[in-house]
Amino acid sequence: MIFTPALETDLPEILALQKLAFQSEAEALNDWTIQPMTETLSEIHAEFNLGPILKAVDEHTGKIVGSIRAQKKNETLLLGKLIVHPDFRRQKIALRLLDEIESSLPHLRTELFTRADNLGNIALYRRAGFHIFKTEKINDRLSFVFFEKQIN
Numbered sequence: 001m002i003f004t005p006a007l008e009t010d011l012p013e014i015l016a017l018q019k020l021a022f023q024s025e026a027e028a029l030n031d032w033t034i035q036p037m038t039e040t041l042s043e044i045h046a047e048f049n050l051g052p053i054l055k056a057v058d059e060h061t062g063k064i065v066g067s068i069r070a071q072k073k074n075e076t077l078l079l080g081k082l083i084v085h086p087d088f089r090r091q092k093i094a095l096r097l098l099d100e101i102e103s104s105l106p107h108l109r110t111e112l113f114t115r116a117d118n119l120g121n122i123a124l125y126r127r128a129g130f131h132i133f134k135t136e137k138i139n140d141r142l143s144f145v146f147f148e149k150q151i152n
Helices: 008-021 023-029 041-048 093-104 119-127
Strands: 002-005 053-057 064-073 076-084 109-115 131-137 143-150
Touching (some): 002 093, 008 023, 008 053, 008 064, 023 109, 053 093, 064 093, 076 093, 093 119, 109 119
Parallel strands (some): 076 109
Antiparallel strands (some): 002 053, 053 064, 064 076, 109 143, 131 143
16 A cells, blocks of 8 residues: 555545445445535535645555545644545554654644444544544434544
């Protein structure tokens, strides 16, 4: 697996992978209008200009099989859209993407969030050294948990 910064020309492939990776979230919520499923190419281009996007490339096929985005706000690194192709999950790609993106920018704190009932993501983020610092209820069906990691 090759981990490297995404290029602007990678964005259509990353967007297609995002829609594939977030199908399980849409199914769990029974809501296909969630932002990762409706994001447009122009919106991902705007995100590309705000901070790094990292990609994981399968060295055998040259296909992008994972990605993560970051933005720095003050001394906090805000992470989002951690995605891994369903066929490549459980191979520590997500953990490696987290490590690589955290190494890419100087910061004192890292923050990310996931659905409160997504036990797989919660376990992943805990394995990566994150701790829950806040829960936010969106509606009767949806809550998010927010994780942070302080740099010592």
